[in-house]
Amino acid sequence: MNRIHxxxxxxxxxxFACRDNYDITTNTQLGPIPTVNVQSTLTGRVTDTNGxxxxxxxxxxxxxxxxxxxxxxxxxxxxxxxxxxxxxxxSQNGYFNAGRFAFPELNKSSFIEIKMIPKVxxxxxxxxxxxxxxxxxxxxxxxxxxxxxxxxxxxxxxxxAYAVRLGxxxxxxxxLMPGDLRAQDAGGYAKVLNTFGxxxxxxxxxxxxxxxxxxxxxxxIDLFVPDNLFSYAPEIIPLWHFDETSGYWKQEGEAPRSGxxxxxxEVPHFSFWNADVPNDCVLVxxxxxxxxxxxxxxxxxxxxxxxxxxxxxxxxxxxxxxxAVPANVPLNxxxxxxxxxxxxxxxxxxxNQNTDIGNIIVHNLxxxxxxxxxxxxxxxxxxxxxxxxxxxxxVFAAVIADExxxxxxxxxxxxxxxxxxxxxxxxxxxxxxxxxxxxPIDGVAEAGNIQVCDNLDQYFSFTINGYTQTIVNNIHFxxxxxxxxxxxxxxxxxxxxxxxxxxxxxxxxVQTANGAIxxxxxLHNYGxxxxxxxxxxxxxxxxxxxxxxxxxxxxxxxxxxxxxIRPEGGGTPVPYSVNFRIKLE
Numbered sequence: 001m002n003r004i005h006x007x008x009x010x011x012x013x014x015x016f017a018c019r020d021n022y023d024i025t026t027n028t029q030l031g032p033i034p035t036v037n038v039q040s041t042l043t044g045r046v047t048d049t050n051g052x053x054x055x056x057x058x059x060x061x062x063x064x065x066x067x068x069x070x071x072x073x074x075x076x077x078x079x080x081x082x083x084x085x086x087x088x089x090x091s092q093n094g095y096f097n098a099g100r101f102a103f104p105e106l107n108k109s110s111f112i113e114i115k116m117i118p119k120v121x122x123x124x125x126x127x128x129x130x131x132x133x134x135x136x137x138x139x140x141x142x143x144x145x146x147x148x149x150x151x152x153x154x155x156x157x158x159x160x161a162y163a164v165r166l167g168x169x170x171x172x173x174x175x176l177m178p179g180d181l182r183a184q185d186a187g188g189y190a191k192v193l194n195t196f197g198x199x200x201x202x203x204x205x206x207x208x209x210x211x212x213x214x215x216x217x218x219x220x221i222d223l224f225v226p227d228n229l230f231s232y233a234p235e236i237i238p239l240w241h242f243d244e245t246s247g248y249w250k251q252e253g254e255a256p257r258s259g260x261x262x263x264x265x266e267v268p269h270f271s272f273w274n275a276d277v278p279n280d281c282v283l284v285x286x287x288x289x290x291x292x293x294x295x296x297x298x299x300x301x302x303x304x305x306x307x308x309x310x311x312x313x314x315x316x317x318x319x320x321x322x323x324a325v326p327a328n329v330p331l332n333x334x335x336x337x338x339x340x341x342x343x344x345x346x347x348x349x350x351x352n353q354n355t356d357i358g359n360i361i362v363h364n365l366x367x368x369x370x371x372x373x374x375x376x377x378x379x380x381x382x383x384x385x386x387x388x389x390x391x392x393x394x395v396f397a398a399v400i401a402d403e404x405x406x407x408x409x410x411x412x413x414x415x416x417x418x419x420x421x422x423x424x425x426x427x428x429x430x431x432x433x434x435x436x437x438x439x440p441i442d443g444v445a446e447a448g449n450i451q452v453c454d455n456l457d458q459y460f461s462f463t464i465n466g467y468t469q470t471i472v473n474n475i476h477f478x479x480x481x482x483x484x485x486x487x488x489x490x491x492x493x494x495x496x497x498x499x500x501x502x503x504x505x506x507x508x509x510v511q512t513a514n515g516a517i518x519x520x521x522x523l524h525n526y527g528x529x530x531x532x533x534x535x536x537x538x539x540x541x542x543x544x545x546x547x548x549x550x551x552x553x554x555x556x557x558x559x560x561x562x563x564x565i566r567p568e569g570g571g572t573p574v575p576y577s578v579n580f581r582i583k584l585e
Contacts, residue, residue: 033182033190033283033324038083040104041386043075043398044112046090049176054116057092058474061102063516063523064494066474075472084283085182085323087247090114093208096164096200099178101247103323108400110316115175119162119202127155127211137165138199139222146217147203150210158206165199169226173198178242178272182281182324183249185238191278192326193240193249196225196233196263198274218266222258223275230261234277237263242272249274283354285322288315288335290365294410295319299362300336303348305329317399317409328352335362337412368440371408372447374401374424374433381405382426382452390421420445424452427470430459430579458556458582460489462496464526464565465574467517469494477557477582479550483508487544487557487580490515498561498578500544506559510541513565513576525568526576540564540573550584557582 042061046054046068053072058065062079085101095116104110125131130144140163147155166173173195174181181193201219203211213219225233236256240249255265255275263275288296299315303325315321325331328350335344343362374385387399387407399407420440424433433452438445460475461468475489476497483504488497496515500508514527528536542563548556558581564573 033084033281035082036084037080038104038106039080040083040106040108040110041076041079042081042086042088042102042104042110042112043073044088044102044114046072046074046092046098046114046116048095048116048118049172054092054095057090057095057116059088059090061088062086062494064469064471064490066471066490085180085247087179087245088112088114089244089247090116092116094119096162096202097178097244098176099244099247101180101182105316105318105320108316108318111398117164117176119164121160122163123161125159125161127157127159131159131161133161133163135163135165137167137197137224138163140201141220142213143217143219146214146219147211148214149205152215154214155205155211159211160204160206162202162204163199165197167226168195168197168229178244179247179249180323181249181276182247183240183276183278184243184246184251185278186251190248190281190324192281192324193274193276193278195274195276196229196237197223198272198276199223200272201270203270213267213269218268219270220264220266221273222262222264223255224262225275227261233257233263237275237277239265239267240274240276241267241269242274244271249276251278280327281324282327282351283322284325284349284351284357285320285355286357287359288319288321289359289361290367290410291361291363294367294369296362296365296367297409297411299343299412302334302336303331304334305331325349325351335360337365365412366443367410367412368420368443368445369408369410370399370420370422370438370445370447371406372422372436372438373449374405374407374426375449375451376426376429377431377451377453379449379451382424384428385452386425386427387447387450388423388425422447422450424450425456426452427456427472430456430461430470432456456581460487460496460578460580460582462489462515462576462578464496464515464517464576465524469496469517475580475582477550477580477584479557479584484511487559487578487582489580496576496578498544506546506549508544508546509538510544510561510563513541513563515565515576526565526574527568528565528573535570536564536566536573544578548581553584555584557584 046057055070057068059074062081068074081104089099091097098116100112100114102110102112123133127147130142132141149155183191183193236254239253241252243250255263258264296319297317301321331349333348374382376382382405383403385401399409401407420438422436431452433450436447438447459472461470471489477487479485484501486499498513499511502509512529516525530536530541544561546559548558550557561578565576566573
């Protein structure tokens with residue numbers, strides 16, 4: 001049976017409602033999957049192929065970069081993201097780059113889990129000699145003198161090659177591949193792909209420098225198709241490479257069938273490559289609840305077709321699921337609990353337009369409902385606060401408190417839960433609660449009143465021209481022996497870093513400030529060097545005022561700063577401010 005991943009919204013939903021709300025539609029040329037930006041919050045977890053957490057991985061999403069914590073968790077707060085799919089890219093030394101699409105909702109939060117494939121050395125060779133090597137399902141031949149350094153020059157040293165192949169018959173392919181098989185064809189329109197096999201090759205020097213094919217050079221590829229699929233394989237199949245910026249597979253060339261079991265072609269660069277047939281698609285969504293009307297979190301939903309195969313995802317904290325599916329074919333929908341028991345199975349579709357299939361009631365379901373109320377420091381309801389719920393060591397949820405501070409989430413209880421951990425957050429006031437341990441009784445885990453009044457352990461909050469961003473991951477403080485250093489947070493296209501000098505007591509003068517914000521979908525860059533002859537003068541810099549100053553690793557740096565910063569390319573300086581507390585490593 002020919003199989004393809006049907007794109008789902010992977011919405012094991014979570015996190016934190018925004019207090020300023022936006023719903024912005026952006027015209028695109030991507031056919032049936034439009035960009036609809038909503039201000040929302042996202043949390044996620046990064047694991048290896050065995051489900052072990054990966055800490056310190058770089059996560060790039062919606063213009064922000066951050067790193068995973070010791071549990072492999074990350075989150076972004078109050079960001080504009082495409083509700084029809086925001087690509088989340090993850091990189092870490094020793095692993096192939098990975099990524100999935102998140103599907104945020106306005107005033108809601110979403111959760112995704114991303115699995116990374118470890119890189120295993122496939123071949124070592126001299127660039128001047130070239131090399132042919134194979135792994136199961138794919139053969140690669142690199143000609144002599146065909147490798148470029150990271151800077152684009154001809155490379156002549158030792159090359160370490162890492163390769164992986166994901167087969168169309170392998171159940172794990174659709175969890176491990178980057179993206180979700182949405183594609184952009186040569187005309188710029190969105191498709192879903194029917195995969196006949198994909199692979200990736202990465203080249204590095206012994207020191208870890210990234211290498212690739214030299215411009216004008218190509219590597220020869222033989223991609224083998226499983227016997228049970230080859231009769232379905234077209235004589236000429238389109239080729240697609242994976243674009244790590246957009247998360248789309250981009251059409252690039254085609255390949256003829258060769259012999260009785262494979263396609264032969266050449267590639268001008270290495271990345272993930274895919275030999276796939278494109279299909280039209282529509283957007284479908286729905287909602288799950290139990291017989292009492294509770295929205296069901298973390299329930300597995302799959303959609304399958306005898307030709308297009310199976311796609312799957314999880315409902316979010318609102319019980320929602322959905323995504324892009326092949327048009328004009330009936331689909332088998334299967335709802336399964338965490339123990340693998342089928343709770344409901346029925347046919348849906350075919351669909352020839354974007355469709356909301358409405359609420360689906362799952363009967364005879366054992367559940368646990370976690371409830372509680374978040375309060376601020378003076379015991380008023382904390383509207384829009386975040387309740388983080390840990391059901392076990394590896395499964396997390398986060399729920400937004402309503403205007404009365406109340407939160408509730410209902411989970412399937414096929415496996416008896418013991419203690420459940422609940423912790424409250426207020427990312428506006430930079431506060432958190434202690435963990436509350438709750439034991440379920442008769443299907444209800446009542447956390448009671450949770451006061452969110454402790455200072456966040458670490459954070460970096462900055463405002464540029466009225467736009468505020470709070471970061472709790474990937475934040476840094478360094479302090480030098482010459483009474484200078486820097487403080488900052490973020491990576492790539494959403495960040496602020498400040499360098500300082502002349503520390504005296506608890507005050508320091510600011511040397512430079514550089515940052516970027518994403519304001520209502522538009523990137524704005526800012527930067528200043530401060531001196532009496534600089535475009536930004538001494539009076540623009542402001543003073544970095546410390547309230548805590550570390551003297552040894554493990555202690556904290558905390559402080560504030562307010563000054564002026566200039567838009568990139570010139571223009572009138574605008575106000576900026578900083579508030580932080582960061583542990584010295």
